[in-house]
Amino acid sequence: MDRTVVAYVIYLVVSIALTVWVARTLSRNGRIFLADVLRGNEKLAEAVNHLLVVGFYLVNLGFVALYLSGDGTIENTRGVFEALSTKLGVVLLVLGVMHLANVYVLNRIRRRGAMEREQTPPVAPQDWVRA
DSSP states (O other), X not given: OOHHHHHHHHHHHHHHHHHHXXXXXXXXXXXXXXXXXXXXXXXXHHHHHHHHHHHHHHHHHHHHXXXXXXXXXXXXXXXXXXXXXXXXXXXXXXXXXXXXXXXXXXXXXXXXXXXXXXXXXXXXXXXOOOO
């Protein structure tokens, strides 16, 4: 088998495994965060969590597929390692940026919800006062 094909196979296996691992980790640990953001609505938190995971898979696996093509043929074993380190490094950076973007957006939603809860009076008004 050609070294370029070997590099492609290794790249795909490692990239897909990393994407699945990160998505599962984010899904498992994000449920609690989403439940807080969505004020304890567990069903909605689970639905949003699932949608985020699906979007995460689509974006990252699409990127992995688009980034598969190389600059040329790989001539030696050193070239395999260099190509893999570059490609996997970029995939890891994209996974990290996607994770940070998700956390940032959810944190903004959480803060907005906390500010709205603080503005609501703890007891509803019972009567009008004349001035």
